Amino acid sequence: MPSRRSGQAAKRRDPRIHEGPSGFTWHVELPxxxxxxxxxxxxxxxxxxxxxxxxxxxxxxxxxxDAMDDVAWGSRAELLYHVGEVSDACCWEKLVDLVSRRDYSTSEMASRLVREGYSRARAEGRVEYACELKIMSDARFAEYFIRAKVAAGWGPVRIERELSRRGIEASEVAGWPEAFLEQDDVSERASELLARKAVPEKNAYAKFVRFLVSRGYPMAIAKEAALDRIHGDEGEC
Structure with missing residues (x-):
């Protein structure tokens, strides 16, 4: 009985040879x-x-x-021209498809398109065009991102770090951090997060501080909230 691998190999079709009037030929080999x-x-x-x-x-x-019919390109130069045209179209379609699924920063999107195999210059050009059409906006992305992460309980340090990973500096976001977080609000959120957790029997203070810092809360606020949680729990006993 032929193996599955040999059966798959048998199903592979021979490449379609495209030939121009001058004898110039080309074909596609897929990975x-x-x-x-x-x-x-x-x-x-x-x-x-x-x-x-x-x-x-x-x-x-x-x-x-490869799927194009009635192409009769007579030279490598003609082929290169059409490769560029098709690459632009496919790159744009990929960008639109990705944006339709979720928001991206411009840096994220350019990197994603490069991973798809497009050149950095082509990827950045398509992203710039998307910004001109208002399909993408770093300012809009940053605002949505910050509000979503604040709602999820993230602290300002982590939000700034994750924005930076996406090519956006928080200091350049209009209103950050005052319009999104007030100092008292940050402290309250840290306390609320710890209120949902039981006090560990060992190393409670260190574990609480580490937990809050991992969520992006400043060290000073993490320490204060940890002490309040532990002392508050002791007072209830």
């Missing part, structure tokens, strides 16, 4: 796998040409080029 570990760049497809060096392009671009 064996289209996925990649999270955060890694996806495998690229290869366009093999009869003149000069081949090209590496994102799989979506290669598939679209």
């Amino acid at each position: 064996e796998r289209a996925s990649a570990p999270m955060g890694a760049r996806k495998p690229l497809a290869r366009i093999v040409v009869s003149e000069g060096e081949g090209l590496q392009v994102p799989v979506a671009v290669a598939r679209r080029l």
Whole structure:
């Protein structure tokens, strides 16, 4: 009985050879796998040409080029031009698809498109165009992000750190932090978080402080809230 691997190999079709009037030919070779570990760049497809060096392009671009009918490009230069046109279109479609699922900062989006196989210049160009159309906005993203994380109990330190990872400095966000968090509010939120947790039998103070700091609360507020929680619990006994 043939193995599953050999059966899969048998199903692979021969590449479609595209030939121009001058004898110039090209065909597409897709990678064996289209996925990649999270955060890694996806495998690229290869366009093999009869003149000069081949090209590496994102799989979506290669598939679209390969599916084109009635193409008669007579040179590598003509092919390169159309690769650029199709790459722009596919890159834009990927951006729109991603934005339709959730908000991205411009830095996040550019990095994501680069992982899809597009050049940094092309990715940043498509992101800039999306900003011109108001499809993307770092200011809008930052405001939504901050409000969501404040509601989730994050402290200001963690919010600033995570914004920075997404290419946005909190100091550049209009109204940060006063419009989103007041000092008394930060302290109250830290106390509320600890009020939901039982006091550990050992090292309660250190564990509470570590917990709050991990959630992004300043050390001074974490220490004060931890002491209040422990002493308050002792007073209730």
